[in-house]
Amino acid sequence: MAQSALVLGGGMVGVCTAWHLRERGYDVTLVERGVPGRETSYGNAGLIQREAVEPYPFPHDVLKLAQVALQRGNDVSYRLRDVLAVSPRLAQYWWNSFPSRYQISVAGYEALIRHCLIEHDRMILASGAGNLVARHGWKQIFRTVKGFDEGTAKALALTRRFGVESRILDSMELAREEPALKRTMTGAIYWESPYSVSDPGGLVGRYAASFTAGGGRILKGDARSLRTDGAGWCVDTVDGTVSGEQAVIALGPWSEVVTRMLGYRLPLFVKRGYHRHFGWKGTLNTPMIDAEAGVAMLPMALGLRVTTGAEFALRDAPLSTKQMDGSECLAREMLNLGDPVEATPWLGSRPCTVDMLPLIGQAPSHRGLWFHFGHAHQGFTLGPTTGRLCAELMNGEAPYIDPSPYRPSRFGRAAQA
Template sequence: MQQTADVAVLGAGMVGVSAALHLQARGRDVVLVDRHGAAGLETSFGNAGLIERASVFPYLFPRDLGDLLRYALNLSPQAHYHFSALPSVAPWLWRYFRESAPERAKRHALDALPLVERCLEEHDALIQLSGAGDIVRRTGWIKLYRSEKSLAKGLVDAARLRDFSLRVEELDAAGLSALEPDIAPVVGAVHFRDTASVADPCAVAQAYAELFQRRGGRFLAGDVRALAQTRDGHWSVPTHDGALIVRDVVVALGPWSDQIFRPLGYDLPFAVKRGYHMHYGTKEGAQLFHPVLDADNGYVLAPMTRGVRLTTGAEFARRDAKPTPVQVGKDETLARTLFPLGERLDPKPWMGCRPCFPDMLPIIGKAPRHQGLWFDFGHQHHGFTLGPVSGRLLAEMMTGEAPFTDPAPYAVERFR
């Protein structure tokens, strides 16, 4: 049976659900379409649960020769790669290296700043409306440093953030112990107090999706890879309930977005970083009160509803290659020297993917060669953080409202 709507949003992760809510709030009849028929079950399911208001500066390609050698030999817990993936990923890594040069990285950070500055307030609005406040913490997060060298660099980076009116506090051993009494002593730490975190990222995405449905939004299951433009310029979206005909379609499929844009003729420098997580119990009543990053090793421990979640660094591999969770084992060994982790709570490590562009900025805006086609993907490690603010910007553009910031830095055309 054929259905119609104003807009179809493809993908029900944090980015897609947020775009649907903002379009709905502006009077559009919106349908969410996801292959699972439920929200938050892919990329938005597995992350550290941070709404990272302090993430002003992007993740950069390393330039330290020692770090590069460890990465090249697959010795660093922070990154892992498949040799078989190198032919396809190497050109992207080279471009990522170039875009991480100091002047370019500074420009990209300034371009991302309007999104980062508003990420928490846009989440706060949806948290209040959806009733998800009971799983949100306002206690910030902590970076731990195991060496004097890494601490010195961390303090320099922290000082730069104070220029953006962020509350950043250096912690000595006593200060860290007061906040996290079960963390083993380290050289030093930094507390980022403006960041919020959640105890279950998937539950937040689902609460937002339920808000969308309570307001009359439709949520359909379907494999959208057969998306097609009709003769009259509309779009036909395949769903399990029949074709959905819409005027506008939003591609918010995260790491699967290339399955739409490439067949339509868009050649974009798009790559996927994979990552893993595992949940643990704790020993002897130990508690973790904040998400903490072991800055020397690149993993995060975060208190979640299910237990303590360990999230790994990046894995460079083909998106659909067999999981190789070697980082989980390496990180678990390191993490047990930091915090009294108990038994594993998951039958196997969860694996997810992060959609990335080399300039560390998402694409938000109109596809230049197709009427009614809009993009909202490529948020790298910050899709959970930036979903609501990206959805607001996209909805403003689609409805003719004055956008709260210049959308040019996020346009497809920057890759021409």
């Protein structure tokens, strides 16, 4: 008889895990409270980021810290009360960003990122989603000479160390390649290998449809009803209680709701982000991100999606329009945006861990339970890569990537229920 599994959460990470388990012949039920791919995996920048071999560290540069503390830039913002509430976790994040520890995280991150295009390609092909994906990279644009010089030096270092390809464009070359730009920029790094997706939630939906076409089941239900059931696990859905020998928690920024319920105190936090679409009628040859200023401009099916940098706030804290307003203003300096499509910005939360690496592996205190979350800034990129890894581990196969950097037990007592 086929082995059975429950996958909790229908974002990019959960859907890809379910897909890979189904490919191994498992009887898989994916349990989602809403519709797959409508939360964080919907609202992101839609980039499959082959270049993102280094996770975002906590800044250690005094000038940058002062700029963030004084809320001078638009790339990072925070709610003081919320930052205080998660300060022990942020302190661990800061600690893990010191160069020697950070390099350990970089090694673990790069080992995943290097597979992202190949693993997405398999799923794009299987799900017939090629029309949603453009394979022409994105441009990191700069407004200051200092930023451009630092950025290009870093890009060259990434090419030397990891073989990530990029092309440096000076101000004139950028203006020629992107004639829609109104403002003169200092230059750009053109990351040519990443993909961009015109409807990120739609891509997750296609992967989910490929999963069900292959015999998988998606049911509406609440992961908070997860409990043990004889030798396995069960959860309540609108179609009744369903069970599986194994269960995977893949609830993105809501994972902690269920892990806490089970007694774990994992060092997780979120970095929130916003987007809004504009009825822009122009043409961009690739998406563009001005990371220095904190704004991304992404041609998508619903219009030009403008996204923000990171907001340090609790997941369920009220929406603040400040950072989105700042990003809109910056984008208007560069493009004729047109009117907003939505009445209010979309808000989502990147699920982060204090060492910048996702958790992928067996729950230390529960048999047959698996953790698969914490993909932070690159869960849309990494879902197929870590979905395969998680399925291989659950199935007892030799994993294609060394799983040790992501094992939940690395957090010691916090990972014990």
